Amino acid sequence: MVPRGYSSLTIFYCKSFFVDLIIWRKMRMDYKAQVTNSILSVLNGELTSADIYEKLEQPKTLAMGDLAFPAFVLAKVFHKAPNQIAADLVEKIDQASYEKVEAKGAYINFFLDKGKVASNVLTTIIEEGSTYGQNENGKGGNVPIDMSSPNIAKPISMGHLRSTVIGNSIANILRKNGYHPIKDNHLGDWGTQFGKLIVAYRKWGNEDDVKKDPINNLVKYYVKFHQEDKAHPELDDEARETFKKLEDGDKEEVELWKWFRRVSLESFNKIYDKLGVKFDTYNGEAFYNDKMDEGINILKDKGLLVESQGAQVVNLDKYDLNPALILKSDGATLYITRDIATAIYRDRTYQPAMNLYVVGSEQTYYFKQLKAVLLEMGLHSAANLHHIPFGLITVNGKKLSTRSGRIILLDEVLNDAIELAEQQIAEKNPDLENKEEVAKQVGVGAIIFGDLKNERTNNIDFVLEDQLKFEGETGPYVQYSHARAESILRKAGSLNFHTADKALDDPSAWETITALNEFPGIVESACKDFEPSEIAKYSLRLAKAFNKYYAHSKVLVKDDKLGARLGLVKAVSIVLKEALNLLGVQAPDAM
RNA sequence: GUCGCAAUAGCUCAGCUGGAUAGAGCAACGGUCUUCUAAACCGUAGGUCGAGAGUUCGAAUCUCUCUUGCGACACCA
Known part of the structure; x- marks a missing residue:
């Protein structure tokens, strides 16, 4: 859709501008490409640049360099031992733009120029602020997300937390990747x-x-x-x-x-x-109740609906799936009948780039069937339907169920977490301003982060005390790191990081700087995989590196690198806050 | 029974498209607050990567078989 007042030429210009910007940024920040070229230039076409790029890896520790090329692949071509090849190549590589390049065993380890990289990374982050890591891959495409979906007149339990919080984070990640997410709470508000x-x-x-x-x-x-x-x-x-x-x-x-x-x-x-979750629409089952005929008619017209044991089904042999039951033998509709209506409605209303369903993994087979039926119907967005499954929450290994009393009320868990955060503040920082607000952010942050930090599909056996952890790899840990960064910046007062020379070559800061540089790639990858945990794990890595850094080096010392160190602290604060926000977690400035 | 997912330290989990001595966090033990908030930092200890075979220069990672657990298998959602 072209907005009024903009010619298509303008749009074209904007697009190419974005593309250029992205390429330019990648050229500047993609040190993998630089290393690829270095290797390529000392070979005689034995490997293509794509081969090399693909083979490059990150060494286990920074002591082994920033990027490494394993020489095993060249052993057959050169008929020499990989160790020898690595040593030979290092002799030929122009090391001018690196701190050093060395052969270690079969690997060629590249050490980047720390000052130069730091300067690039920190300048970029401080200039771009919260838009650092933003890309336009999604080209503004609409992405309805079916999420949360509690049943009317029933309490929201921990089970609903997962769909809500995962869906919300994926929406944030999509937006960061240039999509336009539409969060739809598909309420269970109809039925017998x-x-x-x-x-x-x-x-x-x-x-x-x-x-x-x-x-x-x-x-x-x-x-x-x-x-x-x-x-x-x-x-x-x-x-x-x-x-x-x-x-x-x-x-x-x-x-x-x-x-x-x-x-x-x-x-x-x-x-x-x-x-802190908002929805764009609350189109529940009742909303689609009068919209089911169209889907049924399409299936009929295409001859897809056949009778089986009195019921109407769609045969899905060619997808290697069992038939999907569309209408009961008494003509009544089913879950899938409503989902077909929903898909048609979303297809027509949003022309979605993707269609996401954040629903438990126990429905994986069902969503395969739904997608297959929609493909058969020829629905445009069917090919881009993605079921985003997540693992089951159990108590003592058993499924939650209202009837058996195995129910964990989300509200109670949240309140417990907030209360614990209040206690912690009373103990650790009693003079804190707006304690209540911060306690809420920390308590709720712990719960959300705890849900998002592990791979979505892992099952979770619920233990309250596990949820109420504020130490170690937790949301509060990341929040605390951010608050400490902000605290240093407050103490710095009028000292400015903007004018500073960012060429920070302090080795103790290097882990933090490389982590900062990774963020845009993580944003893309988390989007591609629909995996908030990638962001959560990243935020832990960055927080850990930063905590280590400031525990060992004092920032506020008046020397010629003060501005650079403040730049680092500012950049960390920006990226930690943004990472937390992508998860749907608040980042208080003090706690 | 068929299909799917999982199995890594006492517990909870990382481990990217196969690559250098398998990593964190809790818990345990020991150290660090007159110096930017100790929700932190540092150290010690802890492992036949469920079992077996195969592919490969090289396997926690890929293939197959088996074991165990969880889930799904049409008139619920």
Whole structure:
């Protein structure tokens, strides 16, 4: 879409400008390319530049250099021992632009010019500020994200945390990569359970209780219904009739449903506020309830819908999948029928570059089927549908379930974390301003970070004390590192890092500088993999390097490198804050 | 039963498209606050990378078999 007032020529110009900017930046920051050229120039075409680039690796420790080329690959060509090849090549390489280049075993280790790199990296970060690491790979493409999706009249548990927090972080990462994410809370706000709920409310509920504590009371009615219907099966018939009335638009039932939905959403929003997560849309199942015919008709028109044991299914043999059941034998719709309607709606409304579903890994097979059906239907965005699975949360190895009482309320966990953060502040920094706000940021940050730091698909056995850790590899650790950086900058007062010579060649700062330089690449990779944990792990690496640095070298010493050191501290603060923000975690300036 | 995912230090996990002595964090033990906030830093100890075979100059990483655990297997969502 071309905005009014901009000619396509302008757009073209902007685009090419961006491309140039990216290439230019990469040339400046991509030391791998520099090393590739150095090696290429001493070979006689035995390897292409792509071969070399691909083979370059990062040594295990910085003591072994910044980039290394393993000479094994040349052993066959030269008919010599890799060690010898490495030694020979080092003799020929022009070392002028490096600190040093040395052969160690079969490896050629390149040590970059620390002063020059530091100057480049720090200048870039301070100039670009929070936009450091931003790229335009997404070209503004829309990306609806199906996430969170709690059920109306049921509490939000730790299980919902994962979808919410992962989806939110992926949205942030997408934006950083030039996409336009659309966070959609696909509420479970329709279905026969509302018949049950309305019946239960009328029998055992009252308005005041629901107003006082909506979720807990609604759940109570719902649970009671399930206890009672064992002895009184006629309740189920009543519930079915009530839901039918609701579907037919009966005024009283619709009013009740709207009310339940509204109070549930109000209570959900309190938790979302605490988490700092906002949604763009709340198009739940009810929203799609009247939009299912179109999908069914497309399937019919294309001859994809066939009868099987009385039900309507789509055969998916050619995808090596079981048939997808679209309509029940009584003609009723199913989960997938609504998801088809949803996909059509999103396809038409957003023309998505990608279509993301942040849903538990137990639904992996289902999403394969959904994607296959949409591909068969010829939906444009079907090929770019990605299920983003995440691991199960269990308690003592068992699945959470409301009925069996194995439920962990997210709100309680968040409150526990905030309370603990308050205690810590009272102990460690009692004079802190806006304690409550910081306690919230730290407590909630610990929970969010704890969820995001490991690979998405890992299962988590919930142990409260594991969640409430503020030491070691945790959110508060990264927040603390950022707060310390800010504290140093405050103490520096009017001393300016902008005018400083950034040629910091202090070896103790090198680990931090190389970490800073990695950020843009991590941003791209995390986007490609839909993996917030890459950002979380990166932030830990940077925080660790910085903590080590300032524990061993004093920043605020008046010498000719003071400006450079302040530049480093400023850059660390910028990047740590941005990394945390990508995870959806706040970065207080003091804690 | 079929398919999918996992198995790395006491615990929780990293380990990028195969590469140099397998790394963190907790927990344990020991050190560092009159010097930019000790939510930190430094050190010690801790491992047949589930088992076996194969591919390779080289395997925690790739292939196969097996074991164990978790999940999914149409009229729930």
